[in-house]
Amino acid sequence: MKWFRQWAQKSPWILHYNAGSCNGCDIEILAALGPDYDLERFGVLNRGNPKQSDIFLVTGPVTYRSRERLVELYTQIPEPKVVVAMGACTATGGVFRGMYNVEDGIDTYIPVDVYIPGCAPSPQLLIDGMAKALEIWVQKSRDIEKPHRLFGGIRKTLHYLDRRTMAQTLAQSKEKEPQ
Amino acid sequence: MLLANLRWGKNVEKMRPIIAGVFTKSISIFVIKECYTVSMQTLLFFLILSPWIMAVGYLVVPNRGVLYGALALLGAGGLALFDTTTSWQLSINETIVYLIAFLDALLLGYFVWVGYRVRHWGVVALAAVQIVMFVLIEVLLGHGEGALLLLREASQWMLLIINGVGALIVAFAVVYIEAEAVDAVQKRRFVAYLLAFMGVMNLLVLANEVMLFFLLFELTTLASFVLIGFRDEEEARANALRALWMNQLGGVAILGAVLVAYAQGASRYIDGWVAGEASLLVVALMMVAALIKGATMPFDRWLLGAMVAPTPVSAMLHSATMVKIAPFMVLLFAPAFSHTALGGMMLLMLGFSMAFASYRGLQEATLKGVLGYSTIALLALMMLLALIDTPQSRTMALVLMLFHAMGKALLFLIAGVIERTLHAKRLDAMQGLFSAMPWVMLGAVGALMSLTLPPFGAFWAKYSAIVALAGRIDGAAYMVLVLASVIIASALLVLLYFKLLSLFFATQNPTQRITLSWGYSVPLMFLAAGALMASVLYLAWGAYAYVAWGLLALLVVLLLLVAWLRLGFDRATVYGCGERTSVTWSQNFYSFGVDIERSFTWLFGAMFVAFLVMATLLGVSL
Amino acid sequence: MMVWIVLLAPLWGGFILGAERKIRAHMQHRMGPPLLQPFYDMAKLMQKRTTIIHSGHALLALGYFVTLWIAVGVVLLDGNVLWAIFIHLLASVLLVTAGFSVPSIFSHVGANRELLAIVSYEPILLLLGVAWYVSSGSWESGAIALGGTYWTSMPLLGVALLMVVLLKTGKSPFDMAHAHQEIVGGVEVEYSGIFYEVLYMARFLEYIFIYAFVFLWGGVVAVALFFVLANLIDNATARLTPAQTVRWFYALGLPLALLNLLGLVA
């Protein structure tokens, strides 16, 4: 299990979402993916699909139009997931702070794990932030992991396969609960 | 090494009694015993006569229970006959010949009257031509000695298809027609027509005397005319007339063949013609009739027009009966010309026709239209297999006929169900059907798969067509073209069938569940189970039995799992870029453009003319 | 030996995919991910929580994977090549059905494109099988391999096969079916966790399947050459639209295959 987790942390797939940024940060992300910094050597892939991503990389100060999408995308990423706020805008609103159409920073909507400062942050900083995000990701995946028992595995598999069993167990456990 | 142990087609013959046995038992043990103990002749007469009796009986006493019982008997009869391997024939006698001539005359007179009534001079002219030829034949041609009826191997398969599948279609039609906006007498008549049609077909596949064959050929034409025009609408009438005159052309071709055969000193018996009495011209003329009946490409219009009829009619015409005459005729005549230049030309026509029909289907917007074009394509494949004329390809043509009959009948009946429950004909209106009737749609998916993919029977036909053509490819460069068109057509058919699914499943707001009445669902279940069971039985003796069994087991397990299991994972909404918008889907259509299509139409016309010219040259030189 | 290749097919496929990512990175002057990256990805996907749209959708992906494995087995274990192609077709159709079974736009577009891809490559593969039959007299892949390589007798079919390789492995210019950032991976879009992992491994199998054909055509040299060529072309070209892709296959690939077959027959 140990080396398995070591393997698992070598493959952070990112979902990049532009919540109204000036595109400066996005260009830096592309630069980081390019030959000079080569983010892919850490196994990073830009998936563009929340369902297969681990790291939610957001740029921009969250405009009114993008709020719902931001939350929707966040909920569609399966756990464990890490949110990285890239750039000053994303952290505080940055140069757009206080504008009529802008929510200052994404942490008013979703919990953020890593803030990368700068307007725009350099690719080195981005890589740094990614490393930090990975640490948090590993921690989170350890947290959600349950201990497996030898024969419990069978029951667990049954649970996975059959929703009815699941519902029954749920009902039973509810009965046991003191009202 | 591992997989090459079992060779293809080793024991193809073995499956027939097994299919017959299991099917029959599944219907009723009592019925088997009855059928096995009666003599073959009784059984044949039962098959020939009982549809007529049932038709008349249903007109007089429209009792549904009795009809169902009789249909079950009829289907069992077809199956029981399939089991027997001995041959049978009925010799000709004087009275029957005069009776046939009398009925022929009556029928041609009726055609003239029909044409005159609607002022369609084409029909009248064709009927007049036929009458002239008919009189000539009756004056000139002696009767000779020969078999009036002949039970061939192909006839046994045809009887199985006609009675097995046809009975289920009629059982469906009885319920279907209830909801039609016509009076009670018309409804009874509709069922009676279908039954009579089965009677005609049962006799046709046994006919050996050519004027009897002509009579029955024209009777199917008549029956299709009546059934297509059943809904008394402008379009239905026009399409019925088109079907009439196009099929009359086939009748003219048959009479022409008889005259040419007379001129060249041949008899009037089909088995004699095939044995070498007749010249290539005669055979070619018979093939013209087959091409028209089989709606091969220049003649596709009538079959698509037939879609205006009530759906059981489409099912009856396109899956179980009428169009199957075409591959049946090719099966009869293939030994006489398979390896000539004429046969090569016809192979080319059939290959191109298959490819073009499956391409044309991509532009159809109605479910029945798509099914119609795919029927044309698969008919061309059946004729092609029959024409290749190796023992194996002949068997495969018959297997394809059986599987196509079951799969297509199932699809047409499902189209009928959709029409009745949701009042939808166009594909666009069929969104989210899966949530409305999951089992029916699973049946549709299964039917689509059974028509194209391994390990089902229709796939074997496609496969062995490629193998057989590859076997004849050496030194015959045009075979490459035939082969390429079959291959392209099979790819296009996959596209055609599976793009249908796009709308069936897709919906954002699940629709109300629809429960079907037994009258609808039982025939569907029988057809689906039949297709599956025939596949299983067929597989047991096919090549690569392990792989095939594995695949089938996988498919069945998968389908059952899909239908039953609710996986315990959490459900998520679909990804829409973070947006939550409602979407309406539409069908994809594919086309190369009108110009190319038009040039293809010309190509088919030119090929047909070339076929006729070749036949004339070869026939005269004999 | 072949049995092991088949039984461990996803493993070998993973190595091929890893090597490919490495090579592509080097072509772009990057270092690229480690060779074992596909396995890291798989380990990661196993740690993720799995969500599904509905069970049919998830199970069809499993069906696709298993059927594809059978197809790989048939072509590698001396089976009939036509059979292999058709079982592969069955696998693809299961995937298409899965794609259509969810109310997702990207999934539908992807499934439609997958069907167009089938229409494009299948005739060429089948014609290749026929050409093998004509020159070696057998449909079994063992006998075809015994007949030597086919560089000289089927050069044009080789070109057509290269096009198929590009399409099947999702390379530009024929990568319309899986276009990331355009339709977000097409039919794959709604899968996550272990079911996405199944699809990810199925991709390895696709590699093995199509490169088995390349191997039959021209031995190990051809596999290496096609591998490099495919990545070069992938890096050097832009994606074509579905219509353009079909047109390329029917205007170039198919005529090439037919010409070659005519040459063999005449």
Ligand code: SF4
């Ligand atoms: S942080 Fe700076 S570069 Fe990034 S989006 Fe905001 S304004 Fe643009």
